[in-house]
Amino acid sequence: MKNASPSKLSFSNALIVVLFFTIIYSTISILTSGFNWLILIVVDLLLFVFVFYSFKYTLEKFIYQKIRLVYKTIYNLKRQKGVKVEKREFKTESIESINQEVLEWGETKKLEIEELKKNELYRRDFLGNIYHELKTPIFNIQGYVLTLLDGGLEDPTINREYLLRTEKSINRMIAIVEDLETISNLETSQISLRITKFDIIELTQEVFEFLEIKARKKKKEFCLADKYDKPIMVKADKKWIRQVLVNLLDNSIKYGASKQGKTKVSFFDMDENILIEITDDGSGIAPNEIPRVFERFYRTESARNKEKSGTGLGLAIVKHIIEAHDQTINVRSRIDVGTTFGFTLRKA
Numbered sequence: 001m002k003n004a005s006p007s008k009l010s011f012s013n014a015l016i017v018v019l020f021f022t023i024i025y026s027t028i029s030i031l032t033s034g035f036n037w038l039i040l041i042v043v044d045l046l047l048f049v050f051v052f053y054s055f056k057y058t059l060e061k062f063i064y065q066k067i068r069l070v071y072k073t074i075y076n077l078k079r080q081k082g083v084k085v086e087k088r089e090f091k092t093e094s095i096e097s098i099n100q101e102v103l104e105w106g107e108t109k110k111l112e113i114e115e116l117k118k119n120e121l122y123r124r125d126f127l128g129n130i131y132h133e134l135k136t137p138i139f140n141i142q143g144y145v146l147t148l149l150d151g152g153l154e155d156p157t158i159n160r161e162y163l164l165r166t167e168k169s170i171n172r173m174i175a176i177v178e179d180l181e182t183i184s185n186l187e188t189s190q191i192s193l194r195i196t197k198f199d200i201i202e203l204t205q206e207v208f209e210f211l212e213i214k215a216r217k218k219k220k221e222f223c224l225a226d227k228y229d230k231p232i233m234v235k236a237d238k239k240w241i242r243q244v245l246v247n248l249l250d251n252s253i254k255y256g257a258s259k260q261g262k263t264k265v266s267f268f269d270m271d272e273n274i275l276i277e278i279t280d281d282g283s284g285i286a287p288n289e290i291p292r293v294f295e296r297f298y299r300t301e302s303a304r305n306k307e308k309s310g311t312g313l314g315l316a317i318v319k320h321i322i323e324a325h326d327q328t329i330n331v332r333s334r335i336d337v338g339t340t341f342g343f344t345l346r347k348a
């Protein structure tokens with residue numbers, strides 16, 4: 001019964017009882033030929049009133065009040081969560097609309113639980129990854145220090161070498177912790193962008209210089225794709241864009257060709273934006289791995305196999321920075337041909 005309230009239910013029940021009595025009374029009185037209209041009407045009336053009120057009382061007292069309690073609990077839970085709910089007088093509520101409200105409440109709870117489960121999974125993954133990344137340098141340091149303590153300190157052929165290796169592992173740990181801090185700040189939106197106007201070509205050349213020694217060691221070369229004789233001004237946070245360029249160019253050194261390699265940076269005017277593309281002639285990324293390279297801690301199989309140092313956080317950081325600028329980044333790549341990362345910035 002739709003929109004059943006205790007009164008409506010009691011009314012229909014009283015009606016059924018009265019009808020039933022009328023049929024019984026009529027049948028009996030016809031059989032005994034003693035039918036009396038007055039008796040029928042009076043008894044029907046009394047019966048109706050009695051059944052109606054007793055039914056209504058029972059319903060309200062024992063069932064309706066229980067539902068009301070449930071309703072009140074849900075109402076209070078909703079209010080605690082800071083959800084604005086209008087306080088409605090319960091008496092006017094029909095069971096149907098309460099049912100609707102309980103269903104809605106259940107649906108929001110289901111979504112909340114799903115969200116919590118997802119967070120839990122992410123936390124577990126994240127913890128596992130951090131553990132995995134920090135384990136190697138920590139155990140290395142432990143090994144070197146123990147060897148030094150076991151007499152290595154007096155051995156001039158290894159003491160300096162082991163201290164240098166220890167320092168390298170410590171630097172690795174510092175780099176991981178710094179990346180984690182950056183990503184955590186970016187993910188909790190604790191960074192505020194300091195947007196300024198600057199020349200992206202100048203910044204790119206500055207990063208070229210910053211990475212030059214590292215690039216030369218790996219026989220890699222940086223260049224601009226064209227002669228850009230006029231500055232290209234963009235509006236962005238210079239510090240963070242510098243980080244983007246460092247991470248992308250650093251990858252092009254690390255995952256570039258094992259022989260000599262070249263990384264080209266090009267700029268394209270796209271009405272409102274400038275597209276910056278960084279192209280290398282390196283190992284490339286397999287098509288099935290391309291969608292995953294921006295995930296935290298993701299490293300392609302070949303990178304993992306070749307044991308190139310890296311945490312897999314660099315591109316995740318890059319993506320966060322570009323998205324914080326409301327811009328986009330994409331990648332195209334072909335195995336053994338090379339990779340191009342392209343991102344946009346607002347033109348100044």
Ligand SMILES: Nc1ncnc2c1ncn2[C@@H]1O[C@H](COP(=O)(O)OP(=O)(O)OP(=O)(O)O)[C@@H](O)[C@H]1O
Pocket residue numbers: 179247251252254255256280282283284285293298299300301302303304309310311312313314315316339
């Ligand atoms: N230019 C590239 N050419 C080929 N593969 C690349 C290139 N850039 C990134 N990749 C692949 O994507 C993965 C993720 O890159 P990302 O920069 O996030 O991590 P990483 O370089 O391994 O470590 P980190 O940058 O944190 O030191 C790399 O491990 C590598 O497999």
Ligand SMILES: [Mg+2]
Pocket residue numbers: 247250251310313314315
């Ligand atoms: Mg990287």
